[in-house]
Amino acid sequence: MSHIAPFTGFGLGLRREHHADFLEHDVPVDFVEIISENFMVDGGRPLHTLDKVRERHPVAMHGISMSIGGAQGLNADYLARLKQLADRIEPLWVSDHLCWTGIDGHNSHDLLPLPYTQEALDIVCANIAQAQDVLGRVMLFENPSSYVSFPDADMAEWEFLAAMAARTGCYLLLDVNNIYVSAINHGFDADAFLAGIPVDRVRQIHLAGHTPGDIVIDTHDRAVCEDVWSLYAKACARFGPCATMIERDDDIPPLQDLLDELAIARDIAAAQERVAA
Numbered sequence: 001m002s003h004i005a006p007f008t009g010f011g012l013g014l015r016r017e018h019h020a021d022f023l024e025h026d027v028p029v030d031f032v033e034i035i036s037e038n039f040m041v042d043g044g045r046p047l048h049t050l051d052k053v054r055e056r057h058p059v060a061m062h063g064i065s066m067s068i069g070g071a072q073g074l075n076a077d078y079l080a081r082l083k084q085l086a087d088r089i090e091p092l093w094v095s096d097h098l099c100w101t102g103i104d105g106h107n108s109h110d111l112l113p114l115p116y117t118q119e120a121l122d123i124v125c126a127n128i129a130q131a132q133d134v135l136g137r138v139m140l141f142e143n144p145s146s147y148v149s150f151p152d153a154d155m156a157e158w159e160f161l162a163a164m165a166a167r168t169g170c171y172l173l174l175d176v177n178n179i180y181v182s183a184i185n186h187g188f189d190a191d192a193f194l195a196g197i198p199v200d201r202v203r204q205i206h207l208a209g210h211t212p213g214d215i216v217i218d219t220h221d222r223a224v225c226e227d228v229w230s231l232y233a234k235a236c237a238r239f240g241p242c243a244t245m246i247e248r249d250d251d252i253p254p255l256q257d258l259l260d261e262l263a264i265a266r267d268i269a270a271a272q273e274r275v276a277a
Contacts, residue, residue: 004093004138004171004203007031008241010262010269011060014053017252022053028259029057031092033245036063040081047088054089060204060243061091062173065107068127068141069100069114079134086135092243093203095140095173096131098124098161115150116160121167128168140203142173145181145210145218157182158196165201172197174239175206176232177224177247181216190231194238202239207232207265208247221250224261229268236272244269 009030014022021027032053039046053059063082066074086094099111114120132138143161155163165172174197183190209222224232224246232244246261 002137004140006203006241007058007092007243009058009243010266011057011243011245012255012258012262013062013245013247013249014050014059015248015252018255019049019053021255022056023049026056027255029262031058031060031243031245033060033062033247036061036082036085036094036096037065040085050089059089059091060245061086061089061094062142063094063096064111065101066096066131067101068096068098068131069112069120069124070102070127071100071123074127074130076134079131083135086137093140093171094135094137095142095204097142097144098164099144111144113144113146113148113150114160116153116155116157117150118154121155121160121163124164125167128164128170132168132170138169138171140171140173142175142206143178143182145175145178145185147185147215147217149186156188156192156196158193162196162198162201165198170201171203172201173204173206174202174235175208176235177206177208177210177228178218180228180231181210181218184216191234194231194234197239199239202242204243204245205232205235205239206245206247207261219250220247223257224264229264232265233268233272236269237275240276241269241273 011029011031014032014034097111179193207224208220211217211219
């Protein structure tokens with residue numbers, strides 16, 4: 001199974017509101033990320049748009065429905081359709097979330113949390129092995145934001161992620177905003193999370209906005225806040241250059257606003273490179 005070489009570009013999520021911008025103009029990004037499920041279709045406008053964008057930009061595939069933590073195993077039809085899309089566009093990589101999303105064929109359309117236990121780790125690793133075998137490629141998995149914890153957990157989230165990557169050979173998509181959200185909600189040290197992630201397994205970083213409150217909600221509907229930018233600087237210092245993108249899924253602003261945010265990410269990463277040099 002192939003190794004995923006580091007890719008150090010800066011990108012954006014490809015959202016419907018900006019399709020025309022990407023089709024009609026030369027957008028200054030190094031890659032785009034798609035929601036895989038939006039393009040797992042037989043023909044039509046979505047795939048036509050993706051084919052045209054793919055001519056200009058490398059594409060990363062990011063899924064929300066694999067349910068890698070599902071105790072019932074993975075859906076064979078879903079994996080087949082995901083493989084068909086990946087074979088069509090030859091993405092930088094295919095990613096999904098460390099979560100479960102439903103039961104008995106019913107999709108909750110939410111990223112549900114796992115207990116960080118040995119039993120859950122065994123299930124996740126078996127499912128990852130199945131997914132990577134079907135796809136014929138190694139995958140990335142993202143740390144989710146969470147709002148509940150489990151009293152029988154016998155390891156921290158970062159320990160679970162590290163063990164998962166070691167056992168399956170998968171890589172990690174580090175969502176810095178999700179680390180911040182979960183750290184506030186559960187009272188753990190975000191710096192400890194970063195320190196517990198193996199440096200050689202991170203291939204992509206997500207940045208996004210959230211809704212503050214007594215419980216912080218990962219809404220992806222506003223700009224990245226200063227605290228998340230600060231945590232991103234620490235991530236850059238630890239993991240070095242890697243693919244970074246801005247996620248925005250609601251209250252979508254004009255494309256230029258997101259490009260301006262992406263410029264902040266570029267500046268922070270460049271500053272950390274200068275410090276390291």
